[in-house]
Structure formats: structure tokens, C-alpha cells
Amino acid sequence: MPCQFSPSELERATEDFSTSLKxxxxxxxxxxxxxxxxxxVDIKVxxxxxxxxxxxxxxxxxxxxxxxxPNIVTLLGxxxxxxxxxxxxxxxxxxxxxxxxxxxxxxxxxxxxxxxxAEICSALIFLHENKPDxxxxxxxxxxxxxxxxxxxxxxxxxxxxxxxxxxxxxSTKQPVEDPTYMDPEYLATRKITxxxxxYSFGIVVLRLLTGKPSASIKKIVEDVIAREDLKSxxxxxxGEWHEGHIYQLADLAVSCTEQSSRSRPVLSGQLWKAVEIxxxxxxxxxxxSLSLVRDDVSTPSHFICAxxxxxxxxxxxxxxxxxxxxxxIRLWLERNATSPMTNLPLRHRELIxxxxxxxxxQEWIQQHxxxxx
Numbered sequence: 001m002p003c004q005f006s007p008s009e010l011e012r013a014t015e016d017f018s019t020s021l022k023x024x025x026x027x028x029x030x031x032x033x034x035x036x037x038x039x040x041v042d043i044k045v046x047x048x049x050x051x052x053x054x055x056x057x058x059x060x061x062x063x064x065x066x067x068x069x070p071n072i073v074t075l076l077g078x079x080x081x082x083x084x085x086x087x088x089x090x091x092x093x094x095x096x097x098x099x100x101x102x103x104x105x106x107x108x109x110x111x112x113x114x115x116x117x118a119e120i121c122s123a124l125i126f127l128h129e130n131k132p133d134x135x136x137x138x139x140x141x142x143x144x145x146x147x148x149x150x151x152x153x154x155x156x157x158x159x160x161x162x163x164x165x166x167x168x169x170x171s172t173k174q175p176v177e178d179p180t181y182m183d184p185e186y187l188a189t190r191k192i193t194x195x196x197x198x199y200s201f202g203i204v205v206l207r208l209l210t211g212k213p214s215a216s217i218k219k220i221v222e223d224v225i226a227r228e229d230l231k232s233x234x235x236x237x238x239g240e241w242h243e244g245h246i247y248q249l250a251d252l253a254v255s256c257t258e259q260s261s262r263s264r265p266v267l268s269g270q271l272w273k274a275v276e277i278x279x280x281x282x283x284x285x286x287x288x289s290l291s292l293v294r295d296d297v298s299t300p301s302h303f304i305c306a307x308x309x310x311x312x313x314x315x316x317x318x319x320x321x322x323x324x325x326x327x328x329i330r331l332w333l334e335r336n337a338t339s340p341m342t343n344l345p346l347r348h349r350e351l352i353x354x355x356x357x358x359x360x361x362q363e364w365i366q367q368h369x370x371x372x373x
Contacts (some may be wrong), residue, residue, distance in 0.1 A: 003077030003086075005213050009036060014043055029056075036086060041076060042232045046083040057083040063135060063158045071123040073146055073156040090154060094148035099142055099207055102237065107151070110238040114245065115209040116153045118279040120145060121156045124201060128194040139193050140200035141214075142207060143183040180214040185261050195261035202256025209249050211235030217255050221250055221323055244304050244341055245278050247321030274342040303361050307332055307340050311365075312370075316351040320344065323354045 013034035014021050023042070025030040032043045046057050057078075064075035077086040095116070098104040108116075120140075127135040137144075137155060144157030179187065181203050183196035206217045226232050234246055252271060259262050265271045280319045305312050305325035314326040320339035325334075332340055333349050 003188050005036065005079045005084070005086060007079055007082050007084075010034075010043060010079055010082065010086075013041070033089070034090065039076075040089045042087045044085040044087065047087070054083060057085065058160050060085055067127065067130065067135065068121055069126045071119040071152070071154050072126075073154040074140055077135055087156070090146040090148045092149065094143050095145040095147060095153065095204075096142035098147070099211060105235070105239045108208070108238060110241045110245070112151055112236055114249075114275075114278050114281075115150075116145070117205055117208060117249070118275045119153045120155065120201065120204065121267055121272060121275050124194075125272060126196050128197070129268065132190070134194055136192050137197050137200075140197055140204065142204060145204070180217075183261065184259055185310060194267075195264050197263070198267060198289060199265045201267070202253040204248055205253035206255070209234060209246070209253065211237060218254070223256060225254070242281065244320075244322040245281070247314070248274060248278060248342060251321060258349055265292050270342075270344045272345055274293075277342055300364065302357070303364065312357070312361060315354040317354050318351060319346040319348050323357060325349065326353075 011017065013036040014032040015034075016031065017030075017032060021032045021034060022030055023033050028047045030045045032045065034041055035044050038041070046054070057080075058115055060075065068074075073090065074088040075085060076086065076088060081084075092098075098108050124140070127137060137158065139157050140155070144155065146154050146156050148154065181200045183192070186192050186196045203214055203217065206212075206221055207214060210221065212220065212233065212235075220233060221230070224233050230246060230250055234241055240256040252265075252274060256264055256271075280299065302323070303311050303316075305328050306322065307328040308325050310325065312323070312325045315323045316326045316328055316329055317323050318333075318339065320342055322339065322341045324340070329340070329351060333346075338345055
């Protein structure tokens with residue numbers, strides 16, 4: 001059981017629930033920032049006279065009593081008399097705050113976004129593999145992903161989502177304000193599963209990749225993929241994305257948002273390996289050994305083959321969306337059935353010459369020949 005606080009303690013911490021200390025209000029939930037026992041806290045007040053409020057209170061107590069994870073918000077205590085929950089303070093607010101504000105969004109560099117994706121994926125895997133029964137978040141969206149002082153992300157908002165899977169609940173209230181994050185199978189059947197979280201996770205990934213609102217985002221990305229124009233929708237405020245990550249994240253997100261839950265990947269399988277590799281990926285800073293180029297010339301990272309670590313002469317695109325030196329990827333495919341970058345199975349072994357990149361590399365080499373002497 002979490003620490004028990006009295007109603008009078010909470011009143012003092014919030015200056016009798018002053019509107020000046022209210023930081024958020026959504027439906028039957030109000031959140032206040034206060035100081036309780038000499039520590040800053042967020043105090044979530046649910047309506048004790050409301051069936052849904054009482055159910056959410058009980059559910060959040062039950063869930064947080066079972067789970068501890070670095071990317072899940074910490075419940076510090078509660079007050080059962082007033083259906084109030086006390087959480088750790090995460091000073092940077094929600095991921096939605098950043099994505100919906102152009103100035104704030106620039107703070108989320110592509111490296112931070114990939115790390116956030118990995119953190120949320122890790123937290124969901126932890127919940128889905130909980131013993132004896134899996135825990136489904138059910139309400140995954142940027143508003144329920146909070147950021148600490150170092151922009152480390154933590155999942156919140158468990159109460160409403162678990163109301164959905166409570167067979168005793170008679171509530172018919174829609175728990176999610178924005179249905180664009182909701183699994184279409186859940187909307188049709190009202191049956192929630194771990195794959196419902198996978199769908200929502202895919203939409204969150206698309207938002208981080210593009211910076212666009214959630215409405216129609218899946219169709220927008222699928223359309224530009226079909227036109228081979230994915231880069232046109234990537235959020236440039238995040239800085240210069242690694243080209244391979246752009247295609248990998250888009251492919252990953254689209255697979256997560258398949259209409260049929262059976263077609264979606266399991267987060268703990270190959271998908272996690274791909275996310276982990278992207279999170280740990282470091283741009284090469286030292287130029288490859290190529291006789292035409294001096295060592296003190298900075299080589300664009302996308303000119304370098306991930307296998308040979310040399311500037312590509314005949315770049316080819318493989319089924320994973322990454323570009324490799326032709327000879328290097330052919331040799332790799334003779335021995336392996338997976339991507340050199342993600343370790344995921346390749347859908348096919350066809351290679352497409354990347355003529356645009358080849359032309360850019362040749363032009364760059366010509367420009368730097370004069371620096372040899």
C-alpha cells in the first residue's frame with residue numbers, strides 16, 4: 001500500500017485546492033501542484049461521489065502497487081477518504097505539451113525522440129509481461145507520457161484505461177478524448193488487449209517522427225511512403241535525422257497500426273531489438289579510409305556504408321530501407337537473412353541502386369580532390 005495522507009494534509013499542500021495551483025483538468029480529474037511533507041508533488045483529485053472516479057482511484061492504487069519501472073510514474077501516496085492520489089513531480093509536463101508547441105518541439109532532437117520511443121516501448125513490454133496477468137495501459141497517448149527534468153519519459157494515466165477491462169464496470173463514458181490513438185478493434189468490440197497498446201504506440205511513433213497531429217497521420221505517412229517521398233513529412237525541427245532511422249521508424253509504426261491486431265508485431269520481439277539498436281546508434285565521426293579523401297575532411301555520415309565503414313561507390317537500397325555498398329550487402333545476404341542494421345528479417349533480397357546518392361557522393365569527392373595537396 002502507498003503512503004496514506006489525510007484530507008487536511010492535502011488541503012494545506014494545495015492551499016485548500018486553490019485554482020492558482022491547478023495545473024490540469026480533464027473530465028472528472030483535477031491535478032494540483034503542491035508541497036507535501038517538504039516535497040513537491042502532483043496531487044490528482046478524483047470525484048469520490050462519481051462511480052468512475054472511485055473505480056479509477058481503486059485501479060490506480062492496484063496497478064501501482066504491482067509495478068515499479070524507471071519509465072512509469074511513481075505513486076507516492078493516496079487519501080482514500082477524498083479519492084486523491086499523490087505522484088512524483090515531472091517538471092517538463094507531457095509529451096503532448098512539446099509536440100503541440102513549435103518552440104518546445106525543437107527541444108526534442110531526433111536522438112531524444114528515439115530514446116523516448118525506446119523508453120515507452122520498454123515500459124509497455126514490462127506491463128504486458130507482468131505476472132501472473134498482463135497489464136494493458138489502454139490509454140497511451142502523448143498527454144499520458146510525462147517528461148522529467150532530463151526529458152526522460154514516464155507513463156502515466158493508468159486508471160481510466162484499466163476501467164475498460166474491469167468486467168464489473170458499468171460506465172459508458174468514453175475514457176479517451178482523442179480516439180485517433182485507439183485500436184480500431186477495441187472501438188469495434190470493446191475488448192482491450194496488449195495489441196491495443198501496440199496500435200497506440202505506433203501512432204505515438206508517427207507523431208514523434210513527423211511532428212504532425214494524430215488525425216489522419218497514419219494515412220498521410222502511408223501515402224508518402226507509396227510515393228517514395230517519406231522525407232517530405234519528417235519533422236525537421238528535430239534536426240537532421242539519420243536517414244535509415246526515418247524509414248525504419250515509419251515501417252515500424254505502420255506495422256504497429258495494422259487494422260488487424262494479429263498483423264501487429266509483439267513489442268518484445270524483433271521490434272524491441274530494432275528500437276534498441278536505433279537508441280544506441282552513434283554517428284561515425286571519423287572518415288573512412290579512402291585514398292581520394294584526406295583524413296581531416298569531414299565525410300557526410302550517409303555516404304558511409306554501415307557494413308564496410310567506407311564511402312560507398314555503388315550504393316544500393318536493401319529491403320530494410322538502409323543503403324549499403326553493393327558488394328558489401330550482396331556478400332552479407334549470401335550469409336544472412338536479416339538486416340545488418342536492425343537484425344530484423346528482410347522481406348526480400350532485392351537491391352535497388354541508389355542513383356541519387358551515388359551522384360551526390362561522386363560530386364562530393366570531386367569537390368574535395370583539391371584538398372589532397
